[in-house]
Amino acid sequence: MSLILFSTIVDYCVGLGLKNESHSVSKRKLLLWISISVNIGLLGFFKYYNFFIDQFTTAFTLFGTSFEGSSINIILPVGISFYTFQTMSYTIDAYRKKIEPTTNLLAFSAFVSFFPQLVAGPIERASSLLPQFIKKKQFDYTTAVDGMRQILWGLFKKMIIADNCAEIANTIFNSPADHSASTLVLGAVFFAFQIYGDFSGYSDIAIGTARLFGFNLMKNFSFPYFSRDIAEFWRRWHISLSSWFRDYVYIPLGGSKASKTKQIRNVFIVFIVSGFWHGANWTFIIWGALNALFFLPLLLFKKNRTHLDTVAQGKFFPTFRELIAMASTFLLSTMTWIFFRAESIYHAKEYFQYMFDWSLFSAPNTLSKSQLKITALLLMFFLLIEWLGRENEYAIERIDRLNKIQRWSFYAFLLALIGSCMPTSQNPFIYFQF
Amino acid sequence: MKQFIKNIVLFGVFASLFYVLFISITEKHNPNNMYKKQAGHMHTRLSEIPKYPKIDILFIGSSHAYRGFDVRIFNRNNISCFNLGSSGQTPIQSLYLLEKYLDDIECEKIVFEVSPQAFSSDGIESISDIISNEKTDWKLVKMGIDSENLKVFNTLIYANLRRFLKLDTNFSEEKTIGKDTYISGGFVERQKQSFKPSVSTSYEIKQPQLAAFEKVVDIIKGVGIELVLVQAPVTLAEYALYKSNEKFDALMSTYSDYYNFNELISLTDSVHFYDSHHLNQSGVEVFNEAFIELITN
Numbered sequence: 001m002s003l004i005l006f007s008t009i010v011d012y013c014v015g016l017g018l019k020n021e022s023h024s025v026s027k028r029k030l031l032l033w034i035s036i037s038v039n040i041g042l043l044g045f046f047k048y049y050n051f052f053i054d055q056f057t058t059a060f061t062l063f064g065t066s067f068e069g070s071s072i073n074i075i076l077p078v079g080i081s082f083y084t085f086q087t088m089s090y091t092i093d094a095y096r097k098k099i100e101p102t103t104n105l106l107a108f109s110a111f112v113s114f115f116p117q118l119v120a121g122p123i124e125r126a127s128s129l130l131p132q133f134i135k136k137k138q139f140d141y142t143t144a145v146d147g148m149r150q151i152l153w154g155l156f157k158k159m160i161i162a163d164n165c166a167e168i169a170n171t172i173f174n175s176p177a178d179h180s181a182s183t184l185v186l187g188a189v190f191f192a193f194q195i196y197g198d199f200s201g202y203s204d205i206a207i208g209t210a211r212l213f214g215f216n217l218m219k220n221f222s223f224p225y226f227s228r229d230i231a232e233f234w235r236r237w238h239i240s241l242s243s244w245f246r247d248y249v250y251i252p253l254g255g256s257k258a259s260k261t262k263q264i265r266n267v268f269i270v271f272i273v274s275g276f277w278h279g280a281n282w283t284f285i286i287w288g289a290l291n292a293l294f295f296l297p298l299l300l301f302k303k304n305r306t307h308l309d310t311v312a313q314g315k316f317f318p319t320f321r322e323l324i325a326m327a328s329t330f331l332l333s334t335m336t337w338i339f340f341r342a343e344s345i346y347h348a349k350e351y352f353q354y355m356f357d358w359s360l361f362s363a364p365n366t367l368s369k370s371q372l373k374i375t376a377l378l379l380m381f382f383l384l385i386e387w388l389g390r391e392n393e394y395a396i397e398r399i400d401r402l403n404k405i406q407r408w409s410f411y412a413f414l415l416a417l418i419g420s421c422m423p424t425s426q427n428p429f430i431y432f433q434f
Numbered sequence: 435m436k437q438f439i440k441n442i443v444l445f446g447v448f449a450s451l452f453y454v455l456f457i458s459i460t461e462k463h464n465p466n467n468m469y470k471k472q473a474g475h476m477h478t479r480l481s482e483i484p485k486y487p488k489i490d491i492l493f494i495g496s497s498h499a500y501r502g503f504d505v506r507i508f509n510r511n512n513i514s515c516f517n518l519g520s521s522g523q524t525p526i527q528s529l530y531l532l533e534k535y536l537d538d539i540e541c542e543k544i545v546f547e548v549s550p551q552a553f554s555s556d557g558i559e560s561i562s563d564i565i566s567n568e569k570t571d572w573k574l575v576k577m578g579i580d581s582e583n584l585k586v587f588n589t590l591i592y593a594n595l596r597r598f599l600k601l602d603t604n605f606s607e608e609k610t611i612g613k614d615t616y617i618s619g620g621f622v623e624r625q626k627q628s629f630k631p632s633v634s635t636s637y638e639i640k641q642p643q644l645a646a647f648e649k650v651v652d653i654i655k656g657v658g659i660e661l662v663l664v665q666a667p668v669t670l671a672e673y674a675l676y677k678s679n680e681k682f683d684a685l686m687s688t689y690s691d692y693y694n695f696n697e698l699i700s701l702t703d704s705v706h707f708y709d710s711h712h713l714n715q716s717g718v719e720v721f722n723e724a725f726i727e728l729i730t731n
Contacts, residue, residue, distance in 0.1 A: 139435045374465060408445055412452035419453060420464045424558075424584055 003042060003077050008112045010038045011087040015101035015108070018094040028095060035091035039084040046074055047081065051280030078432065079119040081277060085244055087112050090126040092248055099127045107133040116209040120202050120431040122220040122240035129217070137214040146397070147211030149411075153396050154204025156414050158429070159422040161382050162197030164375045165190040166427050168367060173341055176351045180359035183367065184351060191341050192334040193379060196225065198430045199238070204394055223390045224333075226311050228325035230294040231304035233333055241277070245270045256299060267299060268292045278340070283348055287339040294332050310391050378421060457588050458595060467588045468562035469596075474500065474521035475616040476567040477607045482618065483516070488540045491515040493620070494531065494650075495547025496523045496560075498666035501712050502547065505619030507722040511730070516541075517620025522559030524552045525647035530564065530577055532653055543660040543729075546650065548692075549668075550682050551711075553644060554637035556581065562589045570594055580642075624708050625715055637676065639685075651689050662729065663692040667721055668711035669703040699724045 014035040018028060050071045060066055090111070094101040102108050111130045117123075172179055172187030179187070203220035210217045224236035234242050246255075253266045268289065275288020298304040311326065312318040318326065338355075342348035364372075389395035399407055457467055474497060490513045493503045499519025508515045516539060518531055528546065561581055566589065568574060578590045596602050609616050615623045654661045663686050673679070673696045686692040699720060701707070706717030713721055 139438075141435075141438055144438055145441075370465070374463075408448055409452070411445070412449040413456070415449050416453050416456035419584060419588065420457060420460060420466050422466070422584065424466070 003046075003080065004083060004113055007039060007042065007084060007087055008109050011035050011091050011112070012102075012105055012108050014091050015094050016103065018091070019101040019103070032091055032095040036088060039088050043080060043084045046076055048276075048280045049074060082121050082123055083112055083118060085123050085241075085277075089123070089244060089248065090130075093126055099130070102126075102130060102134075104134060114210070114215070116206040116215075117217055120199070120206070120429060121238075122203055122206065122218050123244055124217060124240070129215070132215050140214065143214060144212050146400075147208040149396060149399070150204050150208030150211065150394050152208075152411060152414055153394055154201045154206075154208060156418060157197040157201030157204060157382075159201075159418050160197075160378055162194045162201055163423045163427045164371075164378060164421065165194035165197065167423050167425070168371065168375060169194050169341070171367070173347075173351070176347075176354045179354070180362055180365050181355050181357050182360055182362055183364040184355040185360065186364045186367075188334050188338050188341075188351075188355075190375070192225075192330070192337050193382075195337060195340070195430060196221075197382075198427075202429050202431060207394075219393060223310075223386055223395075225330050226326055226387065226390055227329050228307045228311060228322060229298055229303070229329055230291065230332060231298045232307040233329055234291070234295065235308075241274065245274050249273065256304075260300065263299060264296060267296055271295065282345050283339045283342050286345070286348070287336050290336045290339065294336075313391065374421060378417070454591060454595060457592050461592065464588070466585045467592055468558070468585050469566050469589045469592045470563065473563050473566070475607060475611070475614070475622055476520050476563050477605070478609075478616055479518065479520070479620045480567055482620065483518075483535055483538055486514075486516040486539060486619070489514045489516050490541065491543045491545055492539055492541040493517040493519055493545045493547065494523070494528045495519045495545075495664075495666075496549070496552055497521055497622075497712060498549060498668075499523070499545075499547035500620055501622050501624065502666040502718060502721060503545070503621065503725075504623070504715075504718045504722050505617060505621045507719065508726065509619075511726050513726065513730075515619065519547065519620065520560055521563045522555060522557065524555045524557035524560055525643045525650055526557050526577065527560040527564060529646045529650045529653075530573060532650055533573065534571075536653065536657065541659060543662060544654050545662045545664055546654075547666050548647075548663050548686055549665055550637035550639070550676055550678070553639040553647070553682075555643070556583065556640075557643070558583050558585055561586050565589050565593050570597070623715055623718075624712070637678075639682075648689075655690075661690040663690050664725070665692075665694040665696060667695045667699060667701055667706075667713065667717070669707050670701075671703060672710045693725075693728065695721060695724070698728075 014031045017023065017031045023031070053071050090099070090101075090108075093099045107130060110133045111124070111126060114124070114129065169187050169191040172183060173191065176184055176187075200221035207217045207220070218240055220238060220240050222236040222239065224233050227233035227236055250266055250270045253269065254262050255266060256263055258266065271288040271292035272285055273288070275284040275286070275291075278284045278287075295304070298306075311322050338351050339348050342351060386395045389397060392398050396410075399410060402410070457464055461467055461469065479500070491508065493499045493515065496519060500517050501519075503515070503517055503519075505515050505517060518535065520527065520531075523531075525548075558581060561577055561583075562585065565574060565578060565586070570590070570593070575590065578586045607616075613624050617623055651661060665683075665686070667673075676682075679694075679696075683692070683694050683697075686694075701713075701717055701720060706713055706720060708714040
């Protein structure tokens with residue numbers, strides 16, 4: 001609590017300083033660096049201190065000397081990765097004169113700590129969210145109902161899709177050596193749906209809750225598993241973070257307008273830093289690097305902006321080519337998720353090692369058949385609804401075209417599925433740990 | 435705003451009715467509905483209670499009790515008894531059953547089967563078993579709500595809907611279900627069969643279970659009935675996996691006479707058990723004879 005208060009006060013004061021027209025360029029730069037240093041410093045200490053100590057100790061040991069750094073027991077403050085990035089975007093935009101810094105401390109504090117998105121985003125921009133705290137709110141029936149609908153869909157994604165997939169994925173990931181290669185592939189696929197249901201479900205709940213109060217938050221997911229290449233996937237996955245890195249890291253480094261060598265460097269920097277943002281573990285760094293590796297050919301051959309539209313727009317069925325493109329993109333992202341889910345590099349290595357042997361061509365084993373059957377059916381239902389609603393803000397947005405009885409029956413059906421199929425063990429949101 | 439609240443309330447009613455209908459239609463395939471009329475012969479056991487108004491020993495506890503104390507062996511030794519054990523019964527359910535039935539059964543001694551598993555369990559299996567076989571009263575509803583478990587809520591809703599629609603009026607339970615045979619007096623017999631040892635597990639005592647256990651002890655001592663606490667034998671492999679056996683034994687000994695039969699008799703995993711923690715009939719014979727000798731001398 002004191003950290004978020006400190007961060008808020010520092011950035012509010014920096015904003016006031018940047019508002020002062022009489023300040024020289026160097027003074028403005030100094031103010032910006034104060035904000036960046038404080039936020040990155042807090043994040044670095046609370047999230048990465050122990051990681052760096054461990055790395056230094058290992059590195060010094062390798063060179064035959066010793067390093068006297070000791071790890072400390074740090075509890076990661078909830079939402080620190082999200083609100084530090086949100087406040088930094090405010091000071092950077094104020095420095096760039098893209099927004100007018102606010103003098104309203106209450107509104108600014110609400111912007112930093114807005115409860116629906118505080119712990120796991122979307123990471124909002126001041127230009128979009130801050131003015132909403134100043135504008136007078138009036139209850140709007142349609143917006144409130146829309147918010148409720150999005151919350152319901154988010155709950156379904158989290159409690160049914162993510163948590164059921166988690167039950168299976170956890171069993172498999174916890175002991176890769178005990179499962180056949182085909183089961184491990186299945187485990188990776190279930191984790192892919194778990195992480196999507198978990199994080200996009202949270203985003204839907206956050207966006208829906210904000211809408212209930214009359215606030216509009218940015219879209220964070222746009223049906224990423226219907227992407228036709230990795231570039232499209234990253235335009236559709238965790239949009240608020242991807243766009244943050246694009247605007248505040250990638251473009252300032254020269255973006256795709258720089259030389260080829262610099263473009264490659266920029267892509268790697270952005271993906272690796274983005275991976276590291278998730279957690280102090282080499283697995284996240286490798287996850288980021290792999291995504292950069294898959295993205296690079298598209299950038300170098302100028303194919304990274306080929307798919308800016310929605311797949312099979314206006315049609316029910318995709319073409320065979322689109323289907324293959326979606327399947328291969330899903331497969332690539334699923335392979336990278338293994339690093340994201342693994343607890344260590346060794347764990348990931350072990351998982352891959354067992355995944356590529358002859359049992360890849362055998363039927364998956366050692367899983368509860370009834371659990372597998374129910375989860376597979378739920379996933380099919382989920383994918384169908386997502387596919388039908390892929391041109392909307394969220395999958396069930398346009399259900400308002402149906403009549404009242406049909407709409408209410410559908411909502412009640414979702415609730416009944418939640419009550420009937422949600423696992424009773426507790427599964428906290430994955431992104432809460434970041 | 436008024437319209438919004440009105441629709442929320444109307445939808446709440448609509449969704450509730452839809453929910454009840456849904457869990458009724460999907461009963462057999464619903465992983466969160468644990469309604470089971472034929473689990474551990476609880477229905478028959480409860481219906482037999484009026485036949486045993488006065489006995490020497492009343493057994494309570496989990497399946498270790500109703501599969502471990504054979505009423506026939508006790509009767510052979512001129513000891514009358516009734517077994518009120520049930521599937522997965524934990525102290526919370528033992529307390530419920532005792533509060534409900536102790537006035538109907540006059541007994542000299544109560545043997546309470548205790549184990550680290552029962553104290554570390556959430557009791558969901560047992561609550562659902564009781565809900566499926568027992569008439570609903572406020573205490574049962576409260577026990578269901580206190581469990582804070584969706585499976586129990588669903589079972590409670592569904593069981594009461596069945597009762598409301600009188601779907602179970604003519605229900606009668608088979609004496610033999612699968613490999614289990616019900617013996618009048620509450621015992622369930624299973625003959626020898628092979629089993630695969632399970633991989634386990636450490637147990638941590640849950641505070642609500644300990645609190646319920648202490649209430650059971652108070653109730654029994656309060657009415658002047660002798661209380662014997664028994665830990666039934668499990669396989670050596672299973673027992674070796676329990677952590678803090680000594681701590682658990684020491685804790686139980688503070689409440690009443692306590693016998694841990696894992697330490698008192700010698701059994702062979704492959705001969706005397708049908709799974710990692712249930713005795714087969716040859717195991718029951720050895721265990722019960724040893725127990726009778728202990729309490730009669």
